[in-house]
Amino acid sequence: METKVKSACDTCTHFNADGLKKMGIQTDNVDFVIALAGNPNTGKSTVFNALTGLRQHTGNWPGKTVTRAEGGFEYNKQKYKLVDLPGTYSLLSTSEDEAAARDFILFGKPDVTVIVADANRLERNLNLVLQILEITDKAVLCLNLMDEAKRNHITIDERTLSRDLGIPVVATSARFSEGIIELIHTINEVANGHIICKPHRIKNIPSNIENAVKTLSVEIEKEFPNIPNSRWIAFRLLEGDTEIINALRAGELV
Amino acid sequence: MKNKNIDSIIELSNELRWQIGDDFHDNLTEGIYADAAQIVADTVKVDSSKKRFRLDRQIDKIVTSKTFGFPIMFLILATVLWLTIIGANYPSSLLAQLLLDNVHPILKSGAAAINMPWWLDGFLIDGVYLAVAWVIAVMLPPMAIFFPMFTLLEDFGYLPRVAFNLDSLFRKSGAHGKQALTMTMGFGCNAAGVVATRIIDSPRERLIAIITNNFSLCNGRWPTQILIATIFIGAVVPSAFSSLISLIAVICIAVLGMGFMFGTSWALSKTLLEGQVSTFNLELPPYRPPRFWKTIYTSLIDRTMIVLWRAIVFAAPAGAVIWLISNVYIGNESVAAWTIHSLDGFGFLLGLNGVILLAYIVAIPANEIVIPTILMLTVSVTGIAGGAGAGVMFELDSVNATGDILRAGGWTLLTAVNLMLFSLLHNPCSTTIYTIYKETKSAKWTIFASIMPVILGFIVTFLVAQIWRIIF
Numbered sequence: 001m002e003t004k005v006k007s008a009c010d011t012c013t014h015f016n017a018d019g020l021k022k023m024g025i026q027t028d029n030v031d032f033v034i035a036l037a038g039n040p041n042t043g044k045s046t047v048f049n050a051l052t053g054l055r056q057h058t059g060n061w062p063g064k065t066v067t068r069a070e071g072g073f074e075y076n077k078q079k080y081k082l083v084d085l086p087g088t089y090s091l092l093s094t095s096e097d098e099a100a101a102r103d104f105i106l107f108g109k110p111d112v113t114v115i116v117a118d119a120n121r122l123e124r125n126l127n128l129v130l131q132i133l134e135i136t137d138k139a140v141l142c143l144n145l146m147d148e149a150k151r152n153h154i155t156i157d158e159r160t161l162s163r164d165l166g167i168p169v170v171a172t173s174a175r176f177s178e179g180i181i182e183l184i185h186t187i188n189e190v191a192n193g194h195i196i197c198k199p200h201r202i203k204n205i206p207s208n209i210e211n212a213v214k215t216l217s218v219e220i221e222k223e224f225p226n227i228p229n230s231r232w233i234a235f236r237l238l239e240g241d242t243e244i245i246n247a248l249r250a251g252e253l254v
Numbered sequence: 255m256k257n258k259n260i261d262s263i264i265e266l267s268n269e270l271r272w273q274i275g276d277d278f279h280d281n282l283t284e285g286i287y288a289d290a291a292q293i294v295a296d297t298v299k300v301d302s303s304k305k306r307f308r309l310d311r312q313i314d315k316i317v318t319s320k321t322f323g324f325p326i327m328f329l330i331l332a333t334v335l336w337l338t339i340i341g342a343n344y345p346s347s348l349l350a351q352l353l354l355d356n357v358h359p360i361l362k363s364g365a366a367a368i369n370m371p372w373w374l375d376g377f378l379i380d381g382v383y384l385a386v387a388w389v390i391a392v393m394l395p396p397m398a399i400f401f402p403m404f405t406l407l408e409d410f411g412y413l414p415r416v417a418f419n420l421d422s423l424f425r426k427s428g429a430h431g432k433q434a435l436t437m438t439m440g441f442g443c444n445a446a447g448v449v450a451t452r453i454i455d456s457p458r459e460r461l462i463a464i465i466t467n468n469f470s471l472c473n474g475r476w477p478t479q480i481l482i483a484t485i486f487i488g489a490v491v492p493s494a495f496s497s498l499i500s501l502i503a504v505i506c507i508a509v510l511g512m513g514f515m516f517g518t519s520w521a522l523s524k525t526l527l528e529g530q531v532s533t534f535n536l537e538l539p540p541y542r543p544p545r546f547w548k549t550i551y552t553s554l555i556d557r558t559m560i561v562l563w564r565a566i567v568f569a570a571p572a573g574a575v576i577w578l579i580s581n582v583y584i585g586n587e588s589v590a591a592w593t594i595h596s597l598d599g600f601g602f603l604l605g606l607n608g609v610i611l612l613a614y615i616v617a618i619p620a621n622e623i624v625i626p627t628i629l630m631l632t633v634s635v636t637g638i639a640g641g642a643g644a645g646v647m648f649e650l651d652s653v654n655a656t657g658d659i660l661r662a663g664g665w666t667l668l669t670a671v672n673l674m675l676f677s678l679l680h681n682p683c684s685t686t687i688y689t690i691y692k693e694t695k696s697a698k699w700t701i702f703a704s705i706m707p708v709i710l711g712f713i714v715t716f717l718v719a720q721i722w723r724i725i726f
Contacts, residue, residue: 041539092283097452120540122298126290148540153301161297175545204288206281212270219266223259237267238278248260 022053023072030081032191038116039125040087043144046174048084091131105135112190113139119149133199134232139167140186147173166198310540323419334403336501339480342395353387385573388626389565396477397558405553409544425531427516428523430459440470444686458529462519465703468682469515471508474621478677479504485657486670511678568620605672605719619684632663668722672715679711
């Protein structure tokens with residue numbers, strides 16, 4: 001795959017395009033594990049292919065990826081394993097694909113979660129983004145399908161979006177390999193701790209629930225200091241999610 | 255100590271759950287949406303001053319309309335099949351000429367030159383090599399045309415529209431609307447269709463989708479349908495119409511398969527798999543102009559080559575088995591002849607014959623090799639001149655030559671029609687059966703999904719044969 005000089009990043013001294021190697025299905029001895037999550041039909045598999053050089057079959061219909069695909073790439077001598085999760089609208093229900101995506105982000109403990117969102121339908125996509133940000137604090141938003149957004153006369157203030165969400169935002173058109181280099185660079189920065197995320201936490205909740213969540217998450221943090229997602233666990237406990245209760249008992253959440 | 259603390263956390267959560275009441279889930283969801291709306295209000299601008307002509311919406315109005323939706327669907331299916339039938343002829347005969355007429359004699363004389371024993375030469379070159387060559391010559395061209403076209407449609411975004419059109423039919427038959435997507439995948443490969451049923455949440459509806467996926471004519475069976483329709487059904491009408499009529503015949507079989515899918519789904523949802531139809535939302539994604547050459551390339555490399563490789567892997571041992579059963583004798587009859595004669599009576603009842611039934615047993619690993627097996631067995635039983643010996647597949651320069659052999663084997667129009675029906679209605683190939691087992695993890699449902707279509711096939715071909723014989 002050729003790397004054309006297209007963006008400012010290519011000429012930037014911090015970016016080393018020669019350092020990028022697509023490793024296909026080789027995923028041995030990796031330094032970082034990256035999860036690829038997002039709504040159905042936002043181009044996750046296309047992003048996956050662009051990063052790994054694999055040709056995971058893509059198709060224009062929601063629900064195409066039912067099995068978890070894995071691939072690798074190497075950047076600046078660090079090896080990355082990329083896991084393409086099934087597309088879901090939410091993580092709150094219990095269907096097989098949603099559980100698969102949620103369990104990987106929760107138990108697989110990826111070093112970075114890349115959330116692929118459709119720039120044309122950002123509001124609907126944010127539903128999943130905000131849920132993922134409750135679970136993990138190392139995430140990158142990949143604002144994909146920018147070419148279509150441009151055609152639809154939609155402009156997105158990426159900088160404000162990034163500030164509101166508390167995570168880096170990268171605009172891409174994965175079908176045309178645009179923005180992929182920036183995405184890799186950002187993933188690298190987050191994985192190595194050069195960028196520290198301060199993810200958005202859900203705000204518009206009635207005060208009685210907010211208080212209950214606070215009380216519970218304080219207790220959870222007492223038991224498990226440094227846990228990144230005490231609030232999310234509190235949500236699930238209040239919901240009565242038996243899987244999470246069992247995982248908590250088994251100590252799988254830390 | 256630790257467990258005690260965790261228990262107290264869980265206890266606290268139970269207590270708090272009582273305090274905050276039932277609306278928790280709704281409140282949380284509303285909170286998330288309110289946050290999302292706020293963020294979007296601050297960051298996204300839509301320039302509505304530009305007149306936005308929504309081509310997507312205009313196309314959708316036509317392709318999902320009540321009047322045009324179905325005709326357009328059949329028209330697209332017909333176009334794809336027609337291009338496949340017409341386009342595959344020429345490269346097929348070219349490949350046959352190369353692999354069978356040119357390479358095979360070279361291999362034979364090579365084997366003779368190094369004094370290979372006759373049985374090893376027969377086993378390897380006449381058995382294994384010819385089966386593989388046949389599969390490549392017959393299968394590769396239609397696949398190389400069908401798969402890229404199918405992938406282009408898929409990339410364009412047409413499949414969800416098919417699901418949309420068929421949704422009400424699926425709902426009426428008690429199945430899940432997303433079954434339309436898995437059904438369409440089945441037209442490529444049933445094993446892939448069975449894996450795709452994971453997009454269906456409800457276990458009941460998923461099981462229905464798995465069991466009935468076999469009624470989608472898979473890529474291993476399209477060539478059989480096309481070949482038999484061309485030889486026998488196309489021959490009934492003047493030659494100017496023959497390709498049109500064969501095309502219609504193949505589409506009828508495919509549509510009949512969809513009919514069986516709806517019927518079986520309905521019957522299952524009323525009996526063994528009774529239950530409610532679940533609701534779901536289906537997103538109609540925007541149409542995206544496919545990246546033409548990239549799509550062609552990936553579908554050729556990923557789909558065509560993988561499926562072809564699978565066919566070759568299964569064809570090689572099957573070729574060997576065919577050669578063996580034709581050359582191993584019990585008394586003065588070969589195993590093949592003996593089996594065929596004992597199956598002939600049952601075959602006659604079904605409007606088929608012993609050769610076809612034996613071919614379907616030999617071809618359980620892969621549907622692709624049914625026709626070559628039938629041809630070879632027909633020759634070895636009828637003893638037509640032209641074959642190079644017992645159990646040897648031979649050169650077939652043209653569709654006409656194939657037809658002549660089959661007619662010499664006692665085939666009639668009824669045999670052809672019933673073979674097409676039986677090719678639609680029989681057990682899934684072994685890969686699909688294994689996939690069904692992996693997906694359902696139930697021996698019971700795997701056996702059911704494997705046996706049920708065969709029984710249906712027996713019933714349908716039996717009825718057709720009896721009615722046919724009364725009328726004609």
